Amino acid sequence: MKKSIHASGVNGTVIAPASKSAAQRAIIAATLARGTSILNHLTPCDDTLAATGIARALGATVDITGEQCRVTSGFPPPPAKERQLSCGESGLLARVIIPVAALLPGTTRVNGRGTLLQRPFDMLVAPLRELGANITTSASRLPVTLSGPVTGGVATIDGSISSQLLTGLLLALPLAGKDSTLHVNNLKSKPYVDLTIDLLDTFGIRVEHRDYRLFLVPGRQTYRPATRNIEGDWSGASCMIVAGCIAGVAPGGVTVSNLDPRSAQADKAILEVARRTGARVIVNQDGNVSASPGEHARAFDFDASESPDLFPAIVALAACCEGTSRVTGATRLLHKESNRALVLQQEYGKLGIDIRVEGDVMSITGGEIHGGNVSSRDDHRVAMSLATAALRATGTVTIDAAESVSKSYPGFWDDLARLQE
Numbered sequence: 541m542k543k544s545i546h547a548s549g550v551n552g553t554v555i556a557p558a559s560k561s562a563a564q565r566a567i568i569a570a571t572l573a574r575g576t577s578i579l580n581h582l583t584p585c586d587d588t589l590a591a592t593g594i595a596r597a598l599g600a601t602v603d604i605t606g607e608q609c610r611v612t613s614g615f616p617p618p619p620a621k622e623r624q625l626s627c628g629e630s631g632l633l634a635r636v637i638i639p640v641a642a643l644l645p646g647t648t649r650v651n652g653r654g655t656l657l658q659r660p661f662d663m664l665v666a667p668l669r670e671l672g673a674n675i676t677t678s679a680s681r682l683p684v685t686l687s688g689p690v691t692g693g694v695a696t697i698d699g700s701i702s703s704q705l706l707t708g709l710l711l712a713l714p715l716a717g718k719d720s721t722l723h724v725n726n727l728k729s730k731p732y733v734d735l736t737i738d739l740l741d742t743f744g745i746r747v748e749h750r751d752y753r754l755f756l757v758p759g760r761q762t763y764r765p766a767t768r769n770i771e772g773d774w775s776g777a778s779c780m781i782v783a784g785c786i787a788g789v790a791p792g793g794v795t796v797s798n799l800d801p802r803s804a805q806a807d808k809a810i811l812e813v814a815r816r817t818g819a820r821v822i823v824n825q826d827g828n829v830s831a832s833p834g835e836h837a838r839a840f841d842f843d844a845s846e847s848p849d850l851f852p853a854i855v856a857l858a859a860c861c862e863g864t865s866r867v868t869g870a871t872r873l874l875h876k877e878s879n880r881a882l883v884l885q886q887e888y889g890k891l892g893i894d895i896r897v898e899g900d901v902m903s904i905t906g907g908e909i910h911g912g913n914v915s916s917r918d919d920h921r922v923a924m925s926l927a928t929a930a931l932r933a934t935g936t937v938t939i940d941a942a943e944s945v946s947k948s949y950p951g952f953w954d955d956l957a958r959l960q961e
Contacts, residue, residue: 543923543942543953545930549789550959553828554780556772556798557949558583558607559805563770564633565736567591568640568711569743570611571600575765577743579609581798582770586947590628594637597625613765622647627682629654629947634682635704638664639712642673642690651683655918663698664705670695671713671720692716692759699727701872706755707736714745714761722755728872729846731806738804742766772798772827774807776949778853779924781810783959784831785819786860787931793820793832794959800827806847813854816840817861839863839906848872851902852925855884858904859893859929870902883922887914891926891933911935920947927956 558581568591570577582588584604592602592609599614617623625641625648627634634652638661641648662680669675672691677684692713697706706724710733713720727733730752740747744764748756777796784794801808801823811829814821818834839861844850848869858865873880881902885895892910896903911933916923923944930937945952 541943542938542940543927544936544938545927546936547933548787548931548960550783550787550794550931551789551792552959553795553797554955554959556777556780556796557585557951558770559773559775560585560587560948561632561732561773561775561805562735562739563588564591564630564636565707565711565739566768566770567595567609567611568636569739569763570765571595571598571613572615572640572711572715573613573743573763573765576610576612577765578767579611580767580769581607582609583607583950585950586628587630587633590626590630591633594625594627594633597623616644620646622649625650627652627656629656631656631659632704634661635664635702636708636711638684638686639668639690639705639708642668642675642686642688643712643715644688647685647687649683649685657682660701663701667695667697667705667709671716690716692718692720694721694723696723696725699724701728703727703729703732706733710736710740710747710755710757713757713759714740714747714763716759718759720757720759722757724753724755727752729806731804731846734804739768742768771800771803771805773948774799774803774805774810775849777829778807778810778850779856779928780955781814781821781829781831782853782857783928783931783956785814785817785821785833785857786837786928788832792830795828795830797826797828799829807850809844809847810850810853813840813842813850813857816842817857837861837906839865841866843868845869845872849921851880852884852921853928855888855895855904856925856928859888859906859909860932861906864903864905867902867904868900870897871900880919880922883917883919884925887917887922887926888929890914891929891937909933911937913938913940915940916942916944918944920944920949924949924952
């Protein structure tokens with residue numbers, strides 16, 4: 541699907557979609573609980589629906605009515621000679637569900653589709669073997685075949701690529717037969733680990749950590765069913781906030797509701813980035829964020845190592861600033877839905893914006909954004925970034941593979957169109 545975006549001002553209010561990251565964690569926790577859990581304010585995007593499919597495959601009954609999801613656990617599922625679990629294109633879901641599936645006796649095969657098949661999973665192998673599972677990968681990629689049960693114990697984890705494996709182990713190991721100790725090296729995205737720990741507390745699970753280097757997980761715990769509201773997605777909201785910063789018009793630019801200013805989500809940092817450019821950003825206690833341009837959009841430096849999903853929104857913002865912005869954390873973009881650093885560099889280059897990547901630093905030089913034909917490369921965040929930048933282009937920007945936004949924000953194109961009216 542192609543979408544053509546014309547330069548325009550934007551004004552109005554949109555509702556941030558639910559965080560797919562929070563929703564996926566909650567769906568899996570509810571699958572492990574004994575009884576019925578209720579998850580409110582859920583957005584049925586592709587990644588969230590993939591999680592509900594996993595829940596059903598693990599014996600749960602899942603009913604979705606509007607924005608409410610009821611999960612009645614059937615865990616552990618009946619014995620099966622070989623169990624098949626599909627994660628769609630969700631890297632988080634795959635890295636979370638593999639440790640959970642390792643709790644089960646028998647053989648489980650975890651697979652996916654699309655770009656997920658190119659993402660690495662070798663970092664799971666050694667820790668899960670240390671914890672008692674048998675696991676093999678296909679040249680360090682999906683499909684992953686494993687047999688359990690994981691018994692617990694001591695394992696060492698490399699957290700430099702992603703915190704998602706740690707999240708999966710924190711979800712799974714409370715159900716192991718004995719206590720576990722996890723030594724974690726160079727952990728990235730610590731705020732998302734906090735999100736996991738907070739969720740576990742809601743479901744009655746206790747874990748402890750010491751400076752994010754040592755995690756203590758008592759075994760033989762029991763998940764309690766819970767009711768939880770899925771918070772709004774700062775990642776999905778980031779491009780809408782940037783749209784207000786670069787193209788907002790009176791009276792109030794763009795307002796994004798359904799955001800928690802106290803959230804543990806790392807991508808809340810978009811507020812700090814926007815303010816560094818001189819944009820006007822106002823946050824109220826109701827979770828409404830209003831953004832409009834300042835008098836002068838200045839270049840900035842920012843470390844996005846803990847919030848790599850912000851890179852696409854940050855690039856759209858930096859493209860409209862005077863001077864060169866430098867963003868650290870580019871090495872964390874290699875194994876996203878695309879090689880995101882390279883894709884941003886190439887696609888923005890088609891619009892006249894110079895992006896250079898040297899080591900861990902991405903430099904974006906702002907300037908005139910031309911019209912042209914670009915592609916999301918099937919990456920939802922790239923599609924939203926290009927659409928946002930197009931609001932300031934000198935000509936029409938046509939984006940190929942625009943349907944990719946359904947992965948996290950299926951209502952993105954409708955929301956953007958309303959702001960342009």
